[in-house]
Amino acid sequence: xxxxxxxxxxxxxxxxxxxxxxxxxxxxxxxxxxxxxxxxxxxxxxxxxxxxxxxxxxxxxxxxxxxxxxxxxxxxxxxxxxxxxxxxxxxxxxxxxxxxxxxxxxxxxxxxxxxxxxxxxxxxxxxxxxxxxxxxxxxxxxxxxxxxxxxxxxxxxxxxxxxxxxxxxxxxxxxxxxxxxxxxxxxxxxxxxxxxxxxxxxxxxxxxxxxxxxxxxxxxxxxxxxxxxxxxxxxxxxxxxxxxxxxxxxxxxxxxxxxxxxxxx
Amino acid sequence: xxxxxxxxxxxxxxxxxxxxxxxxxxxxxxxxxxxxxxxxxxxxxxxxxxxxxxxxxxxxxxxxxxxxxxxxxxxxxxxxxxxxxxxxxxxxxxxxxxxxxxxxxxxxxxxxxxxxxxxxxxxxxxxxxxxxxxxxxxxxxxxxxxxxxxxxxxxxxxxxxxxxxxxxxxxxxxxxxxxxxxxxxxxxxxxxxxxxxxxxxxxxxxxxxxxxxxxxxxxxxxxxxxxxxxxxxxxxxxxxxxxxxxxxxxxxxxxxxxxxxxxxxxxxxxxxxxxxxxxxxxxxxxxxxxxxxxxxxxxxxxxxxxxxxxxxxxxxxxxxxxxxxxxxxxxxxxxxxxxxxxxxxxxxxxxxxxxxxxxx
Numbered sequence: 084x085x086x087x088x089x090x091x092x093x094x095x096x097x098x099x100x101x102x103x104x105x106x107x108x109x110x111x112x113x114x115x116x117x118x119x120x121x122x123x124x125x126x127x128x129x130x131x132x133x134x135x136x137x138x139x140x141x142x143x144x145x146x147x148x149x150x151x152x153x154x155x156x157x158x159x160x161x162x163x164x165x166x167x168x169x170x171x172x173x174x175x176x177x178x179x180x181x182x183x184x185x186x187x188x189x190x191x192x193x194x195x196x197x198x199x200x201x202x203x204x205x206x207x208x209x210x211x212x213x214x215x216x217x218x219x220x221x222x223x224x225x226x227x228x229x230x231x232x233x234x235x236x237x238x239x240x241x242x243x244x245x246x247x248x249x250x251x252x253x254x255x256x257x258x259x260x261x262x263x264x265x266x267x268x269x270x271x272x273x274x275x276x277x278x279x280x281x282x283x284x285x286x287x288x289x290x291x292x293x294x295x296x297x298x299x300x301x302x303x304x305x306x307x308x309x310x311x312x313x314x315x316x317x318x319x320x321x322x323x324x325x326x327x328x329x330x331x332x333x334x335x336x337x338x339x340x341x342x343x344x345x346x347x348x
Numbered sequence: 349x350x351x352x353x354x355x356x357x358x359x360x361x362x363x364x365x366x367x368x369x370x371x372x373x374x375x376x377x378x379x380x381x382x383x384x385x386x387x388x389x390x391x392x393x394x395x396x397x398x399x400x401x402x403x404x405x406x407x408x409x410x411x412x413x414x415x416x417x418x419x420x421x422x423x424x425x426x427x428x429x430x431x432x433x434x435x436x437x438x439x440x441x442x443x444x445x446x447x448x449x450x451x452x453x454x455x456x457x458x459x460x461x462x463x464x465x466x467x468x469x470x471x472x473x474x475x476x477x478x479x480x481x482x483x484x485x486x487x488x489x490x491x492x493x494x495x496x497x498x499x500x501x502x503x504x505x506x507x508x509x510x511x512x513x514x515x516x517x518x519x520x521x522x523x524x525x526x527x528x529x530x531x532x533x534x535x536x537x538x539x540x541x542x543x544x545x546x547x548x549x550x551x552x553x554x555x556x557x558x559x560x561x562x563x564x565x566x567x568x569x570x571x572x573x574x575x576x577x578x579x580x581x582x583x584x585x586x587x588x589x590x591x592x593x594x595x596x597x598x599x600x601x602x603x604x605x606x607x608x609x610x611x612x613x614x615x616x617x618x619x620x621x622x623x624x625x626x627x628x629x630x631x632x633x634x635x636x637x638x639x640x641x642x643x644x645x646x647x648x649x650x651x652x653x654x655x656x657x658x659x660x661x662x663x664x665x666x667x668x669x670x671x672x673x674x675x676x677x678x679x680x681x682x683x684x685x686x687x688x689x690x691x692x693x694x695x696x697x698x699x700x701x702x703x704x705x706x707x708x
Contacts, residue, residue: 120610181461204609205490208469213425213454214461222541223425225454228603239545243604244450245557247549249422254541263610264603305466310497318640320652325661334659335669338641339677341657345639347618348677
C-alpha cells in the first residue's frame, strides 16, 4: 500500500502555562512539535506498511522550519517526506490548506490511502482531512478508531461516533482521519533519527504543483479572522475547604444549593 | 439577497430526527429573524419519521426539505454530500449551519471543499454583522484560551458548525405551520466508495456527547479499583462518566470516556470534575459546560480556574457525601440546608448567568 500522511507542525501545548495576568499563552520556551494527533496517523501507516508492504510518505504544508516535523516523521519510520512551502501559501484557511495538500497528493501519483490525524491541537477544526477527500473525490471515513484488514482493494474500518461505532467498508483509494484509539505511536529509534537527519526532503513550491494562484494563501481563503479576543472570565470559582466531616458536609451543601439555584437537581 | 435564506442541517438516526437539530433551530431562528429571512431545515435519510419533520416546523423551521434514498439511511459522506450540493445549487442559501457532531464535522468540510466556500468549525457564538449582514462566527481557539471571530466576506453560503449543547433546543409552538417537502435523492446521487456494514452501540447507558450531566475523573482517582467512587456519584446524578487523558492512558477507563483535545469536546449542563488537575488539553474539552464543580486536593489545581464551585479536599471523602445527599434529596428525605448561602450568592450567580446568556 502506498500511504500518504499529511501532518502539521504545532506549538507544544502539553506543558504550556497561561499567564494569569494577561490570560495569554506563555510562549517562551514553547517548542514546535508534530501535532500529537498526527502521530496516531503516522503509526497506523507504519503498521500497515509493516504488514502489507508499500511506502509511507509524510507531507506537510508550512514554513521552512516545518521540515523538523517531517524529519521526526522520518525518524519514526516514514520512507520519505515532502515539504510544501511557499510565501504564496501564507494565511491559508482550511480550504486553501486542503487545496495545496491535495495538489501535492495528486503530484505523488498513485496513492492507496491517505491517513490524517482527526484534528490539529492548535486550530482544532478537523476540516482538512474531509476537505482533501472531497477535492480528490475519494471516499472518507472520519474518527476511525480501529482498522480491520484490507481485502480485495477495500478496507474495513470502525468509526467512533455518537453512541457507538459505525463499521464501514471503503473502496481504495480512500482517506481516513483517525482518533487516538487506532494506534500507539512508537518513539523514533536512534537509527531512525540518524537516517532522518541525513534524508533529503524536497520542498515543493506553488510552481511545482498544479494549482491556480488565486486559490492559494490568504487570497484563496474564503474565511477571514476579523477579531481575536479573550473570553470574559464568567466564573469566579468559589473555593470551599473540606478538611473534616463538618466542612465536607457544609461544602457539599453549598454545591447542592448552587445546583438547585441553577435548576440542575 | 436575504431571500436566499438560512438553513440548518437536521440530523436523523434510524429515521428519527435527533434533538441536536432543535438546538440548530434556535440558532437559525435568531439569525433568520435578524436577516428577515426564511429558516429552512434540510435532512437526509431513508423513511424519515413524519412526526420528526413536523417537529422541525413546530420548533421554528419555515420549510423542511427531506431528501430520502436507501443509500442515505446511514451517514456516508459521499452520497450525503452529493445530495446536499444539489440542494445548495437549487436553493442558494445565504447561511448553512450544522451541529459539530461527527456527522456535521465530516459532511460540512466535504461539501464546503467541493463548493469552494468558507466553513468555520465548532462555533459557540453566531451573530449577524449589523453593517454587512454577514455571519459573525465565533469559536474558541488555542484550547479555549482565545476566541476568534471569523467572517466569510464573499463566497456563499457561509457555513459553520456549532458546538452541540452550546444552546438550548428551540421550544415547540403547537400549530405552527411550515412547508414540508419530501423528495427522493436525485437519480444520479452516487452511492460512493463506502458501504455501511453495521452499527455497534456503546454499552454504557449514557453517552458523553449527549449527556446533560457528566462526572469526570482525573489522576486523583489513583487506581482503577477506585472508579466505582465516581460511578456511584454519576449514578446519583444520572450522569455520564468522563475521564482525563491520564486515566484513559492508564487503562482505568476506555477511550470513549476521554474528554479533551485528544478525546471529546462536550458542553454538558453540569460537569463535576473529581481529581482532575485541569491541563489545557482537558479544559479545551469541557470549559464551555454550563456549570462546573471541581473537587481536588490541590488548591492551586488549574481546574479551579474554570469552575463555578471548587471543593479543596479529598475526593474520596467528598464524592460519597455528595452522592448520598443527592439520593436523600431525590427520595424527599431531606431538604437542602444552608439557606444562608442561597441569599448571599443569588446575586453573584445571576450575574454569571447573564454573562453567559449574553454570549450565546
